[in-house]
Amino acid sequence: MSVHFRLITLTAVIFACFNLFAQLQVEVKDGAVAEYNMAVSPLAVLDGADAAHASEISSAIEKVLDITGYFKVLDKKSFLEKPETAFKAVNFKAWLDVGANGLIKGTIKGKDDVELELAFFDVAKGKALIQKKYSSKAALAKKSAYRFAAEVIKLLTGEEMNFMFSKIAFVEKTGEKYSLVVTNFDGSGRKELYSTSKTILLPEWSADGSKIFFTSHEKNNPNLYSYDLKTSQIKTVSAYDGLNVSASAYPDNKTIALCLSKDGNSEIYSLDTMTNELKRLTVNSEIDAAPSVSPNGQEIVFVSGRSGNPQIYRMSLSDLNKVERLTEQGNYNQDPEYSPDGTKVAFSGRDEKYQFDLFIIDLASRQISRITQNQGKNESPTFSPDSKIIGFSSNRSGKSKLFLSNVSGTKQIAVYSGEGEVQMPSWSPAETN
Amino acid sequence: MKQIFNFCAIAVFVFTVLCSCAGNPPKDERELAEKAFADAEGGKDCDRENYLAAEELLRQAREEINNKNYDKAKELFNAVKEKSDAIAKYYREHPDECMKKDGKENSEDDGTIKEENVASTDEADTTADPKNPEMDFQVVHFEYNQYAVLEEDLPKIDLMAQWMMNFPERVVRIEGHADERGSNDYNLSLGEKRALEVKNKLIQAGIDGERIKIVSYGEELPVDPASNEEAWFKNRRAEFKREN
Numbered sequence: 018m019s020v021h022f023r024l025i026t027l028t029a030v031i032f033a034c035f036n037l038f039a040q041l042q043v044e045v046k047d048g049a050v051a052e053y054n055m056a057v058s059p060l061a062v063l064d065g066a067d068a069a070h071a072s073e074i075s076s077a078i079e080k081v082l083d084i085t086g087y088f089k090v091l092d093k094k095s096f097l098e099k100p101e102t103a104f105k106a107v108n109f110k111a112w113l114d115v116g117a118n119g120l121i122k123g124t125i126k127g128k129d130d131v132e133l134e135l136a137f138f139d140v141a142k143g144k145a146l147i148q149k150k151y152s153s154k155a156a157l158a159k160k161s162a163y164r165f166a167a168e169v170i171k172l173l174t175g176e177e178m179n180f181m182f183s184k185i186a187f188v189e190k191t192g193e194k195y196s197l198v199v200t201n202f203d204g205s206g207r208k209e210l211y212s213t214s215k216t217i218l219l220p221e222w223s224a225d226g227s228k229i230f231f232t233s234h235e236k237n238n239p240n241l242y243s244y245d246l247k248t249s250q251i252k253t254v255s256a257y258d259g260l261n262v263s264a265s266a267y268p269d270n271k272t273i274a275l276c277l278s279k280d281g282n283s284e285i286y287s288l289d290t291m292t293n294e295l296k297r298l299t300v301n302s303e304i305d306a307a308p309s310v311s312p313n314g315q316e317i318v319f320v321s322g323r324s325g326n327p328q329i330y331r332m333s334l335s336d337l338n339k340v341e342r343l344t345e346q347g348n349y350n351q352d353p354e355y356s357p358d359g360t361k362v363a364f365s366g367r368d369e370k371y372q373f374d375l376f377i378i379d380l381a382s383r384q385i386s387r388i389t390q391n392q393g394k395n396e397s398p399t400f401s402p403d404s405k406i407i408g409f410s411s412n413r414s415g416k417s418k419l420f421l422s423n424v425s426g427t428k429q430i431a432v433y434s435g436e437g438e439v440q441m442p443s444w445s446p447a448e449t450n
Numbered sequence: 451m452k453q454i455f456n457f458c459a460i461a462v463f464v465f466t467v468l469c470s471c472a473g474n475p476p477k478d479e480r481e482l483a484e485k486a487f488a489d490a491e492g493g494k495d496c497d498r499e500n501y502l503a504a505e506e507l508l509r510q511a512r513e514e515i516n517n518k519n520y521d522k523a524k525e526l527f528n529a530v531k532e533k534s535d536a537i538a539k540y541y542r543e544h545p546d547e548c549m550k551k552d553g554k555e556n557s558e559d560d561g562t563i564k565e566e567n568v569a570s571t572d573e574a575d576t577t578a579d580p581k582n583p584e585m586d587f588q589v590v591h592f593e594y595n596q597y598a599v600l601e602e603d604l605p606k607i608d609l610m611a612q613w614m615m616n617f618p619e620r621v622v623r624i625e626g627h628a629d630e631r632g633s634n635d636y637n638l639s640l641g642e643k644r645a646l647e648v649k650n651k652l653i654q655a656g657i658d659g660e661r662i663k664i665v666s667y668g669e670e671l672p673v674d675p676a677s678n679e680e681a682w683f684k685n686r687r688a689e690f691k692r693e694n
Contacts, residue, residue: 216667216670218634218638218668218670219634219635234665234667234670237665238665239638239665239666259642259664259665259666260638260639260642260666262635262638263635276635276638276639278639278642278646278666281646282643282646283638283639283642283643304636304639304640304643306635306636306638306639307633307635307636320633320635320636324481325481325485326481326485326488326595327595327632327636345477347484348481348484348485348488349488349595349632351632351633351635351636352633352635352636365633367488367631367632371488371491371631373631373632396633396634397633397634440634441634
């Protein structure tokens, strides 16, 4: 390496460090990197509102803030001020004393038609920065609370988050029984869409969120099906001899990438689900599998065994010869998943301790960061629609559960644990909020 | 003449040294070593001493990479590969011993009385006879992340080929399976590859490919749900099933 080149590298490194430092300062100032203590006061229950509903709403706000990893939600037991205290009469000293940087207060009125009023206060400044009133049917009040939480997050971190307006599909395996399950992002509202003893594998959402693709051995061959969430109808999408697995949706909402073995080996194809037109994308004598389409539909990332062991590759869809290997470390890297913002790829890899852990590749810098470590088997990463949170399955506490983590891995929580083992989660696109 | 030879030898030596000093990390050596070491995992318990030694060498090699001592790293990677291959060989040749050490050791000297039913010798065992239409099909096993049929399992496929020759109207299905490690989608592909490899061996033995169906179940149907070497070995398999 020439001295000249080294100098450039060194300068670049110093510059990068400086940049990082500058960014950290900003984020600390905004209360992001340094933990921001948020007090979510119980709602004041007025005019016949349901107390249980009120506490459900304030817990929903707490949960959303907690999942982001940016906030420490304070324990209600320590609060000194009554929920009924009016917005104008808040005693900020009492909130400073419990260590709060921020305070969320609110009132709920009415049982069927609900009026929800919420306010966010900067405790040190002693003033309200956001104050909103939402009127809706009772069933939509939680959604209003999510909108409010998203505004608070935006104000404090500068980040647009919409993960709270989405769902997660996964397979729950209980003994011999496989169930296709959908829950809200926080694991609540479990709905079983379909169950069978003949396998349900690798669920994946269509681009518009109206369908879920999955594979089943229902007809003794791993065929690809789609489940329509409106009509509950199941349709066969691809039933070639051999594998029909790992669907990943193109943004056009009709094309999917998938893995077929009809030509004698696992290869990746694109399939137009309207015309059934099939196009082969990979040609290689080793395994090519698990495609994930980039959000602009111009690339896929996938797994290939072409180097002797499974590694993650990226291929241009306009020039199939343009293939590059993304992972160099480790000899068992799988499960790639493109982030919806197109900047990252998450994958699971086997580390030096032979455990499967989650990693993220930043596509611009090629930096690989680790999300999980020493926590059992962590698999099937899936990004929230805002690319801020990763869902995955982990057996760190025995049974495999649905976990969420922020992208830095500093906040990881189990959000769903049912009767069976949670496998292969897939995050939906965002619903309109 | 001898001088020229010497000169050539020196030239080759110098060239080799120069090449290896050129400053590139030994990527191929590393990949081979890492892979060989991963494959030697089965011998972790029965050939522990060598396994730990290989692990230490690998650690040193990675460290040398970090220190940019690529020559030294290359040497170490080659040593890791050699040692790992030896462990893997030992593991393959002593599967019983290796599995016994997987936590079953202590069951030996516990003073209990062993009692077995011994089949009477005058009844011929027809379950392994390819002339018997009801012959028991044998299970073919695989190495971790591999789909090549092991040398010692080839007779199982030969037996199957004989049976299929003897009963030409029969159609079989080969079910390919993987162990629980790795992602579900990659394991589906691996199971498919294993089933296909066995199918190809049958075709090479003269069986019509139309009579052999294959299906992969990935990691979905383990025969042993435990998470240890013994279970994983049992679960990495291709099974023959009767289609008619």
